[in-house]
Amino acid sequence: MNRAVLLLAVALAVAVPLSLLAGRVWIDPFDPHTRNAATIVLQLRLPRAVLALVVGAGLGSAGAAMQGYLRNPLADPGLFGIAPGAALGAVLSFWTGYAASVWLLPVFALIGAGGAMALLAMIAGRQGGVALFTLAGLMIASLAGALTSLAISLSPTPFALSEIVTWLMGALADRSWRDVLVATPLTVIGIAVLMLAGRSLDALTLGGAAARSLGVDPRRLQALLIAGVGLTVGASVAVAGIIGFVGLIVPHLVRPLTDRRPASLLLPSALAGALLLLVADCACRVLPLAGAELRLGIALSLIGAPFFLHLLLRMRRGLA
Amino acid sequence: MNRLALDRIVLKDRLQAITTALNPGAIKAICGPNGAGKSSLLACIAGLTRLDGGDVRLSGTALSQMSAEQRARQIGYLPQTPEIAWDVSVETLVGLGRLPWRDSSSATAREAVDRAIAALDLDHLRDRPASQLSGGERARALMARVLATGPQWLLADEPLAALDLAQSAALMRRFREQAREGKGVILVLHDLATAMNHAGRVLVLHQGRLVADGPPEQALSEAVIREVWGVRARWLGEPGARALAVEG
Numbered sequence: 001m002n003r004a005v006l007l008l009a010v011a012l013a014v015a016v017p018l019s020l021l022a023g024r025v026w027i028d029p030f031d032p033h034t035r036n037a038a039t040i041v042l043q044l045r046l047p048r049a050v051l052a053l054v055v056g057a058g059l060g061s062a063g064a065a066m067q068g069y070l071r072n073p074l075a076d077p078g079l080f081g082i083a084p085g086a087a088l089g090a091v092l093s094f095w096t097g098y099a100a101s102v103w104l105l106p107v108f109a110l111i112g113a114g115g116a117m118a119l120l121a122m123i124a125g126r127q128g129g130v131a132l133f134t135l136a137g138l139m140i141a142s143l144a145g146a147l148t149s150l151a152i153s154l155s156p157t158p159f160a161l162s163e164i165v166t167w168l169m170g171a172l173a174d175r176s177w178r179d180v181l182v183a184t185p186l187t188v189i190g191i192a193v194l195m196l197a198g199r200s201l202d203a204l205t206l207g208g209a210a211a212r213s214l215g216v217d218p219r220r221l222q223a224l225l226i227a228g229v230g231l232t233v234g235a236s237v238a239v240a241g242i243i244g245f246v247g248l249i250v251p252h253l254v255r256p257l258t259d260r261r262p263a264s265l266l267l268p269s270a271l272a273g274a275l276l277l278l279v280a281d282c283a284c285r286v287l288p289l290a291g292a293e294l295r296l297g298i299a300l301s302l303i304g305a306p307f308f309l310h311l312l313l314r315m316r317r318g319l320a
Numbered sequence: 321m322n323r324l325a326l327d328r329i330v331l332k333d334r335l336q337a338i339t340t341a342l343n344p345g346a347i348k349a350i351c352g353p354n355g356a357g358k359s360s361l362l363a364c365i366a367g368l369t370r371l372d373g374g375d376v377r378l379s380g381t382a383l384s385q386m387s388a389e390q391r392a393r394q395i396g397y398l399p400q401t402p403e404i405a406w407d408v409s410v411e412t413l414v415g416l417g418r419l420p421w422r423d424s425s426s427a428t429a430r431e432a433v434d435r436a437i438a439a440l441d442l443d444h445l446r447d448r449p450a451s452q453l454s455g456g457e458r459a460r461a462l463m464a465r466v467l468a469t470g471p472q473w474l475l476a477d478e479p480l481a482a483l484d485l486a487q488s489a490a491l492m493r494r495f496r497e498q499a500r501e502g503k504g505v506i507l508v509l510h511d512l513a514t515a516m517n518h519a520g521r522v523l524v525l526h527q528g529r530l531v532a533d534g535p536p537e538q539a540l541s542e543a544v545i546r547e548v549w550g551v552r553a554r555w556l557g558e559p560g561a562r563a564l565a566v567e568g
Contacts, residue, residue, distance in 0.1 A: 071403075071405035071406075199419055199422070202416060202419060203416060203419050204405070205404060205405045205406050205408065205413075205416060206399075206402075206403055206404065206405075206416060206462075206465070207399060207401070207402075207403030207405070209363070209368060209397070209399040210397065210398070210399050210403070212368050212388075213366055213367075213368060213392060213395070213396070213397035213399075214392050214416070214417075214419045214420055214469075215387075215388040215389035215391070215392035215393075215419065215420040216388070217388055255406075259408060259409065259412045260406045260407055260408045260412070261406065261408060261412060261416075262406070
């Protein structure tokens with residue numbers, strides 16, 4: 001674990017300063033004459049970079065925890081209803097017009113995430129079983145997805161419609177320190193909660209019965225997981241929209257650097273998620289695309305879907 | 321000392337008022353036809369199932385009164401279908417046995433892991449990923465995981481199910497060693513000859529009831545086999561190396 005953490009920390013230490021210089025306006029740190037350099041860095045790029053780190057760290061560790069919990073390397077935190085729930089909340093804030101008030105969009109999204117978490121806990125909680133948890137999550141995800149589509153199809157104005165659709169694609173463009181303030185505490189608490197579940201996730205390596213014989217309380221584990229994933233994913237959707245595949249990809253890239261226990265994967269996955277999102281966001285910013293910049297959510301799906309396929313094929317050959 | 325006492329334990333539709341007391345020492349075997357409640361009984365003794373009645377007591381304390389970790393430190397359990405979800409090394413796998421102690425990086429933990437690895441002759445496989453182990457090596461690594469906890473009791477649900485003849489013999493030898501060293505060992509066994517030859521005491525379950533409980537010659541007598549399994553069978557050979565001849 002220490003090797004992975006060290007390696008990723010060094011990579012982040014290099015990537016963060018570079019990301020502040022890259023963009024439509026390239027900033028030369030040795031040339032003090034770039035116009036508005038201080039404003040660009042402090043008001044635009046720094047909050048955006050911090051947000052990429054926070055959101056990436058949350059999604060990465062949530063992915064590692066979900067894979068550990070479901071004992072399946074193809075699990076992604078987005079599958080379990082919390083992200084769609086948060087998205088539904090955010091869409092309703094556009095629909096009702098409350099999104100015009102800057103604080104209310106993330107609040108609506110967090111309420112949506114909280115609702116999905118409560119529903120998940122209510123359906124799956126009594127038994128603490130993994131199968132019921134998965135099915136409940138999928139059900140909530142499709143319900144939230146259907147309601148989101150309904151809201152889009154009934155959208156009151158074409159303006160709201162285009163706002164919703166653009167927002168759902170996920171991005172970190174035009175974010176401010178306010179978003180950092182919303183996402184950071186929730187994500188930090190969420191990662192801490194997931195860390196509390198680490199030992200139980202390790203025990204789960206041996207299957208449910210063996211884990212219980214090692215003293216794991218399945219209901220406590222499930223509660224920790226719902227809370228941890230809810231906080232990290234909910235916070236990320238609230239400020240960035242839906243950004244998929246980070247939680248799926250990152251644990252895979254990190255696993256070979258660790259002893260492969262789920263607990264030893266949590267911190268490195270947080271760091272690697274932060275790094276991945278920071279680099280991807282920079283790439284989106286720098287890519288010369290006609291019109292607007294590439295949306296981060298789309299970019300990651302373009303990378304993530306083939307990666308998923310590659311994993312499936314590898315698993316079929318029994319290598320993953 | 322370290323006595324496991326079952327006091328009228330009831331599991332709805334599965335176990336009916338089972339009472340017995342088990343002391344560490346020779347291997348205890350639980351036998352019975354499919355569906356008799358063997359695995360359910362073992363899970364109750366391991367404290368994994370909430371009982372519908374009665375108590376399982378370890379050294380006088382009811383398992384339901386202990387914290388899950390307290391119980392886990394004293395009773396090790398090997399489930400019937402072994403599972404290793406991630407491709408961890410043998411050393412990491414065995415180290416999972418230290419989880420109930422919350423001491424994974426301490427010297428005590430390292431010592432316990434080393435001892436468990438040595439006890440099962442896994443030293444040369446320490447760094448081998450679990451996916452590259454043979455069936456027998458896997459079974460030994462999983463048993464080492466249980467030993468690393470340092471439990472007083474070792475429970476295994478059909479530990480020989482997926483093993484060939486030589487692997488089974490090797491694993492049974494390990495269980496006998498553990499019993500000789502003073503640990504309590506309880507095995508659910510499908511093969512009556514294994515129970516006859518290796519156990520010091522056999523519990524026979526039939527439809528959720530304990531129908532025989534005693535030394536193997538008594539508990540697995542030809543009369544009991546006829547009554548419980550419904551087949552006529554005869555024991556052949558010498559004590560300690562018996563075989564069961566079933567009449568068609």
